[in-house]
Amino acid sequence: MKSKYMLKSRKDFDNLFAKKSLFYSSFYIVYFANNKLDHSRLSVAINKKVQKLAVQRNKAKRQIKNILYNENFLNLKKDVLVVVKPDFFKASFESKKIVLNKLIDKIKNNKR
Numbered sequence: 001m002k003s004k005y006m007l008k009s010r011k012d013f014d015n016l017f018a019k020k021s022l023f024y025s026s027f028y029i030v031y032f033a034n035n036k037l038d039h040s041r042l043s044v045a046i047n048k049k050v051q052k053l054a055v056q057r058n059k060a061k062r063q064i065k066n067i068l069y070n071e072n073f074l075n076l077k078k079d080v081l082v083v084v085k086p087d088f089f090k091a092s093f094e095s096k097k098i099v100l101n102k103l104i105d106k107i108k109n110n111k112r
Contacts, residue, residue: 004039004041005039005040005042005074006041006042006043007041007042007043007079007080008043012041012079013081015033015079016031016032016033016079017031018033019033019034020032020033021033021110023103023106023107025102026085027084027085027087027091027096027099027100028082028084028085028088028099028100028103029082029085030080030081030082030103030104030107031080031083032078032081032107032110033078033079034077035077035079037077038077039075040075040077040078040080041078041079041080042065042068042073042080042081042082043080043082044060044065044082044084045081045082045083046060046061046084050084050085050086050089051084056089060084060088060089063093064082064084064096064100067096067097067100067101068082071101073104076104076107076108078107080107082100
């Protein structure tokens with residue numbers, strides 16, 4: 001993923017939390033806010049308490065990024081932070097994909 005599509009700086013996260021809206025499910029908490037760019041930016045957060053193995057955390061991040069970029073996520077023009085919950089690691093990839101797509105559809109239909 002190109003770095004222009006990633007939320008990285010402290011200022012970006014402060015702006016996200018200042019203007020945030022959120023949706024949640026059994027696998028994710030998704031924070032989002034509008035940005036002034038012509039594309040979306042993404043960050044995925046997985047706490048060590050949720051999954052101790054770095055290999056599993058990195059796999060989860062790759063899966064989430066794959067799901068989002070296959071769903072035309074970049075056209076949303078929003079900053080998005082996906083926080084992963086513990087149930088994520090017990091589910092199949094297809095169920096993860098369905099749940100995340102529903103949350104992204106909610107974000108697309110949200111007028112904030």
